[in-house]
Amino acid sequence: xxxxxxxxxxxxxxxxxxxxxxxxxxxxxAILGPSGIGKSTLLRILAGLDRxxxxxxxxxxxxxxxxxxxxxxxxxxxxxxxxxxxxxxxxTARDWLSEVGLEGHETxxxxxxxxxxxxxxxxxxxxxxxxxxxxxxxxxxSLDAATAARMLALTDALLNRTGAGAVLVxxxxxxxxxxxxxxxxxxxxxxxxxxx
Amino acid sequence: xxxxQNSRPSRPGLVxxxxxxxxxxxxxxxxxxxxxxxxxxxxxxxxxARILRLASGGELWLNxxxxxxxxxxxFALAMAAGMALGLWMGRSRAAxxxxxxGLIILLNVPALVVIVLCYIWIGLNxxxxxxxxxxxxxPVVTVMIREGTRAxxxxxxxxxxxxxxxxxxxxxxxxxxxxxxxxxGAARAGISLIWKIVLVVEFLGRSNGVGFKIxxxxxxxxxxxxxxWALAFVAVMLAIDLFLLRPAExxxxxxxxxxx
Numbered sequence: 001x002x003x004x005x006x007x008x009x010x011x012x013x014x015x016x017x018x019x020x021x022x023x024x025x026x027x028x029x030a031i032l033g034p035s036g037i038g039k040s041t042l043l044r045i046l047a048g049l050d051r052x053x054x055x056x057x058x059x060x061x062x063x064x065x066x067x068x069x070x071x072x073x074x075x076x077x078x079x080x081x082x083x084x085x086x087x088x089x090x091x092t093a094r095d096w097l098s099e100v101g102l103e104g105h106e107t108x109x110x111x112x113x114x115x116x117x118x119x120x121x122x123x124x125x126x127x128x129x130x131x132x133x134x135x136x137x138x139x140x141x142s143l144d145a146a147t148a149a150r151m152l153a154l155t156d157a158l159l160n161r162t163g164a165g166a167v168l169v170x171x172x173x174x175x176x177x178x179x180x181x182x183x184x185x186x187x188x189x190x191x192x193x194x195x196x
Numbered sequence: 197x198x199x200x201q202n203s204r205p206s207r208p209g210l211v212x213x214x215x216x217x218x219x220x221x222x223x224x225x226x227x228x229x230x231x232x233x234x235x236x237x238x239x240x241x242x243x244x245a246r247i248l249r250l251a252s253g254g255e256l257w258l259n260x261x262x263x264x265x266x267x268x269x270x271f272a273l274a275m276a277a278g279m280a281l282g283l284w285m286g287r288s289r290a291a292x293x294x295x296x297x298g299l300i301i302l303l304n305v306p307a308l309v310v311i312v313l314c315y316i317w318i319g320l321n322x323x324x325x326x327x328x329x330x331x332x333x334x335p336v337v338t339v340m341i342r343e344g345t346r347a348x349x350x351x352x353x354x355x356x357x358x359x360x361x362x363x364x365x366x367x368x369x370x371x372x373x374x375x376x377x378x379x380x381g382a383a384r385a386g387i388s389l390i391w392k393i394v395l396v397v398e399f400l401g402r403s404n405g406v407g408f409k410i411x412x413x414x415x416x417x418x419x420x421x422x423x424x425w426a427l428a429f430v431a432v433m434l435a436i437d438l439f440l441l442r443p444a445e446x447x448x449x450x451x452x453x454x455x456x
Contacts, residue, residue: 064359
């Protein structure tokens with residue numbers, strides 16, 4: 001998929017300037033930058049959640065997203081939390097649950113899971129959608145260091161296995177290094193990609 | 197919603213409820229014995245005997261059934277229309293701006309005016325009766341569902357859009373579960389309002405039903421009969437609330453209490 005952005009504004013304030021970004025299956029990309037620079041906004045444009053911008057978004061890849069929070073359906077159990085959004089069958093959902101280390105938790109509701117388990121469920125849901133490109137919006141930011149490291153390793157392994165591309169938004173360069181990605185720094189006002 | 201939460205830590209059981217009903221019965225008995233004209237306020241047992249007679253004669257079931265049918269029909273109509281309108285107005289700012297004045301007007305038109313106009317415009321028939329009751333209730337449901345819709349979680353909305361969930365799946369698995377407490381609240385608040393309006397509708401323009409019977413008894417100042425019909429039907433409505441609506445509300449809220 002390829003984004004040619006000319007400008008993105010909230011009201012009179014221009015947040016993002018001219019920038020180009022392209023990613024395909026197997027490619028990994030990290031968007032780095034300080035808080036409030038417009039990283040999440042850029043990711044929302046890529047995800048098709050924000051259409052109020054000047055520019056062009058091309059590509060017909062299947063997308064899945066991991067949000068800053070787990071964003072699960074509290075009224076459905078773990079399996080349904082995968083089958084309902086992705087449309088996959090229950091067997092596939094169970095496979096993905098065991099893939100992220102959640103076997104035995106299939107019938108639990110999100111509130112019965114720990115925060116780390118909820119995140120793994122969200123990751124399983126994203127991969128169950130069979131995405132060509134996985135969009136991740138600071139998925140490890142609110143986790144403790146050990147949990148974040150485990151999640152990062154798990155994400156890396158699953159990306160390797162499925163061959164999916166990834167766009168990771170983060171403020172932590174170490175995360176980007178661990179995933180072995182091409183890092184793009186967002187900076188300035190309005191924000192553009194900057195050379196290292 | 198609050199009731200299920202309150203009843204959790206300590207369940208007082210049935211004792212206070214039963215005692216307060218008994219106290220009311222004692223008060224009623226005393227008052228009925230102190231009045232010099234028994235027609236004005238008959239004793240509880242006389243009313244109970246009258247209910248038994250009505251029940252054994254079949255009259256209670258026929259007229260009570262008609263009233264219950266009207267309650268059910270207008271309830272279903274009001275909930276369906278109110279939910280559709282409320283969802284629409286909660287989701288679309290433009291729809292809210294355009295429809296809100298009409299909603300406020302409808303909220304403030306007296307029930308009696310709606311009933312009389314429905315009978316005049318549509319005729320003295322079942323359609324007019326049910327529509328008149330539903331029209332009185334629709335704005336109330338609409339407002340409650342609209343408030344619930346405005347409070348829908350935007351993050352779940354984003355998730356549904358990214359994963360391209362179909363509109364029907366989204367409605368069923370994302371929107372309705374979030375609205376369930378509001379729907380249950382609207383249903384419970386609505387059913388009592390509806391049955392009171394149904395009686396007025398029957399009083400004014402139907403030839404069967406509890407309201408029609410009360411109309412007849414009113415012309416002969418038969419207090420015993422009025423109380424018998426009213427209490428019999430109050431019991432039915434309480435049973436519906438206790439055995440249908442409350443369990444439904446509890447089911448809708450069950451996932452909230454599943455904390456580990």
